[in-house]
Amino acid sequence: MSEATLRAEGLTKSFPGVRALDGVDLSLRAGEVHVLLGENGAGKSTLIKILSGAYRPDEGRVLMDGRPVEIRDAGDARRLGISTIYQEFNLVPDLSVAENLSLGRLPRRFGLVDTAAMQRRARELLERVDVRVDPRTPVRRLGIARMQMVEIAKALSLDARVLIMDEPTAVLTTGEVGKLFAIVRRLRDEGVAIVFITHHLEEIAEIGDRVTVLRDGRSVAEVPAGTPQDELVRLMVGRPVDQQFPRRPAELGEPLLSVRGLTRRGAFDDVSFEVRAGEVVGLAGLVGAGRTEVARAVFGADRYDAGEVFVRGRRLPPHDVHAAMEAGLGLVPEDRKGQGLVLGAGIGENLGLVTLRDATRAGFVDLKGQRTAAARVAEQLGIRMTGLDQEVRTLSGGNQQKVVIGKWLAAQAGVLILDEPTRGVDVAAKVEIYQLVNALTDSGHAVLMISSDLPEVLGMSDRILVMARGRLVGELRADEATQDGVMALAVTDVAGSRAE
Amino acid sequence: MRSKQGGTDSRSSAWLAENGAVAALVVLVIALSLLSSDFLSLTNLLNVGVQAAVTAILAFGSTFVIVTGGIDLSVGSVAALSAITLAWTATEGGLPWPAAVVLSLATGVACGLVNAVLIAYGKLPPFIATLAMLGIARGLALVISQGSPISMPEAVSHLGDTVGRFLPIPVLVMLVMGVVAAIILNRTFPGRAMYAIGGNEEAARLSGIKVSRIKLITYALSGAFAAVAGVVLASRLASAQPQAAAGYELDAIAAVVIGGASLSGGKGRALGTLVGALILAVLRNGLNLLSVSAFWQQVVIGVVIALAVLVDTLRRRGTN
Structure with a gap:
């Protein structure tokens, strides 16, 4: 069994009045698509925010290649090779694709931006995600699917070893989903560890390798992606409904x-x-x-x-x-x-x-x-x-x-x-x-x-x-x-x- | 427990913001009366009041706008246009002066309504809409007057006089307009709605407040107050001048902000604005008495504005 690229152990995070994560474990291997499944509020966003440096856990630790690491901010995450693609894209709409891909690391020559080098780098990256678009196009003019591809290309430009994708298919059409999956598979085969969040159960078997199910801030199961859908649903929602809901039906009127x-x-x-x-x-x-x-x-x-x-x-x-x-x-x-x-x-x-x-x-x-x-x-x-x-x-x-x-x-x-x-x-x-x-x-x-x-x-x-x-x-x-x-x-x- | 402390903190800091301006004014007055023997005389203080009047009246109008989270850059130009309208219709147009006064106020209101329509329905940022009006109103004032001052009708220029041989009428008008502004802000539906809109426009809308209509009222009030300020200024000078009150909009905004209002909306009071305008006038007057050059005066006033906003920002950081 291969060593985990990234391992999270006992992550706990509380917000005033809410325990968002309660001892969550997650283990990611290089070259796998790991699906994170859970209801809204189960703790998925909190977990990925911890991995990407937006939150710091109250307890627990994160290891990369078996060594404990500190992820204090987005910069730390980037240095460790963890890239996250949120549902709201982190792109500047009025800048060109090339500029977005080099944002913060514009190639310079004699103190000026080296436009040619920037375009070249952009072309290479777009090639890798198989998107044919002129790097000079403003991002605003791309459709949502191609914006997502630009986001992925941006993650690749950072030499991502761990790529976290938060509901990437939510905004795509069927054809676009197929294309996205092709790229996800290619990255997986290149050895990237991919965290894939989705609500669409039918996608799990298609793209995933393993599934970690979160419920009420706990990781309740790690199962193969081939697990039947109704079993996944049961794992996801299967908590006993206790008497915390004091509904008292009233007489119905007009x-x-x-x-x-x-x-x-x-x-x-x-x-x-x-x-x-x-x-x-x-x-x-x-x-x-x-x-x-x-x-x-x-x-x-x-x-x-x-x-x-x-x-x-x-x-x-x-x-x-x-x-x-x-x-x-x-x-x-x-x-x-x-x-x-x-x-x-x-x-x-x-x-x-x-x-x-x-x-x-x-x-x-x-x-x-x-x-x-x-x-x-x-x-x-x-x-x-x-x-x-x-x-x-x-x-x-x-x-x-x-x-x-x-x-x-x-x-x-x-x-x-x-x-x-x-x-x-x-x-x-x-x-x-x-x-x-x-x-x-x-x-x-x-x-x-x-x-x-x-x-x-x-x-x-x-x-x-x-x-x-x-x-x-x-x-x-x-x-x-x-x-x-x-x-x-x-x-x-x-x-x-x-x-x- | 924590929320309890937050409550008293924000209340005491609100008190400070409100009364901080008052305290600054008191300190300023004491300092100047020690530094200059001429400062603390009734004549000079009333003079300060006259100096403050036009800015304060403009600033009361701007308070409405700033409370909603907007900005009105056009008030100086609108003041000049309104005064020109009055003088021109009364002299060239031959209208009786009361009719000219009504027309002048209507001009101010109309400018405000145009601003509001651009902002509330055209969705222009207030900065841009009122910047356009700044140019338009000033240009119209120049067009109507053909660039020259027009003398004010005799009856109206008495506004520049004094009552009982000592109380200047501009000061009186300033106080009356201040009370009117305070009543509108504190006690009327549009006034309370302005605070809600400035605090959270979407929440106000989802609470059934007709945001666009309140904005119409807000900018119309700003225009009306600008017209009053323009007429007071012209009366003091006995003539309406197309270039009058240029740049006053910035003094008005400064007065509102020094008075504790927040440019992000939801906060601001008429009394604070009055104190803000008085601080500016006292500063100018005192620096004159101390023979500080007009050039340095600008520097000092700039510093005071920066300090006032800095205090506001620090206070906000404290409460969050």
Whole structure:
């Protein structure tokens, strides 16, 4: 058995409130494609960020060729020959392909950039990845597939011995995937150790040699890539669903939210569903399946091409947040800090954001009334704070999320769309948020909950909708749904639509 | 526990930022009254007030814009255009002066609205949109006046006088505009919405705030305040000059920033802006009294602006 090129032992990494990695082991051999498999939040990104020097582990060590190494930053990773290709490319769009390939190491002659040498080097590298493109072309003009090839060429220019690819096929068409695989195989045969992350199970047997499965921050199994798909799914999600989900079904009432045939080209297609008073509908699927896009379109934050949205039977005008809000719709967005909160403002100010206009009397905002209302909501949600003036920035993730939900409670929104409501929230606060959802449905609210956390979707929904590639591909009653069932729906159709 | 400390830290540093400017003003006044016997007289202090008035009024308008995270480079030019509009319509156009005043304000508002449309709907960066308006308004002022000063109508130039033989009207106007700005920022829906937009535009939008509409109001207010400043300046000089207030937009921005606002938006108060404008005026006045050359004055003021922003940046780093 050949010596591992790179070995990670017992990597542990905690963030405030979350243990992202808990004693993860990984062993990479030269000349293998090693698939990293796991649900969203299982720890894949944290692991590759440690290997590429973006994070430092709290515990554990990394060995290369059997010797312990320190990867303190991206420079260390580069010197060790570890290159990472993230989903967001690290290219400068307005510079040429050649300049991007030589970025930071421009060949110089007499103090000036040696353009000829730069072009020559670029041609050689592009040759290796089998891409025919003029090195003088600005990267912006390449399609996404060729940008990825440029990224790979860049990694090669650094003499990468370990190449980490984070979901490289997510953005490619079938033909492009085939081409990518050809290059990955060629690099493997040249002796590069490749870490390959993918959600598409059918790709594993095709490209992979071995698979390490991560779950809840632990490496739970290392299996051959030929392992059957349902076995992989079981390894990936097979944790017991314990009683951390206190869902208390409420009496169902009228449909409060109806969505019919909602379509935006390239994002989602013919999406129809209803959410009734007292009901929690879970929206499951892989990242990129179009769930957030649908939620934002329903709420009026983004446009859609066709379809209709009704709240309490009244049709909402498209792309009009204010109208959606007036109709009683509220959105707790996925990106809490970027879209949900004014971080530099106080808790009171944030809680009053939605009601600001309605609290205006004769041109003046009723600041006292706003504060009283904010204090009441803060009390109701149990937001732990020093006072209403405390900056939201300084709150924990769970308390921040309560503020985002709270601003809609203050506005008495009847239909709440929660997009990843417990992401980055610690376990205790999660349960508080679940209890809040129960309280909401008890009082006749309707809740649409998007979550990539399967146990959460299963545990907290009354009904589950599954999306894949922009379409609703299934609907399950919560009591008959299983994690494998939901996951199977979420991934199988991916293969189907890929073949189109 | 940690969040508790963060809370008090940010509150005390906010206090410092607010009152840091006040403290700087007090120190400056004490230092100058020790250095120059002429400084601490009622006449001189009122003179400082008159000097500060135009900058302060422009700066109140800029405060709205900066709170939303934008910038308005056109206020000096808009002030000149508005004053020229008033003088021209009242003299050449033969309009009664109240109508001319209304037209002048409308000119300021119109310039602001054009800025806002370019920014909110045309998606131009505020810097570019208002840079264009800086040229356009100044050019129009020159075109209308054919490059020469136009005398102000008698009734309006009383704005440059004093009431009760001691309180200069520009100072009075400055205080009134300051109170108006403070009320808009603190107590009205558009004002509160400006802070939300400057703090996080997307969060504001997803909370049902019509961001584009608030930007229209913001830049229109900036234009209106610029018009008032232009008229006050012209009244003091008894004539509207097409080249008046050139470069004042930078003083206005400096006053807002010295007053504790952040150019990245979400922070800023009318009182801080007033203090910022007073600091600039006191500095200029004091340096004059100390016979510091006009050349060195620019250096000193540049240093003060850099220090003010440096303090803001350090404070921000402290709270993050």
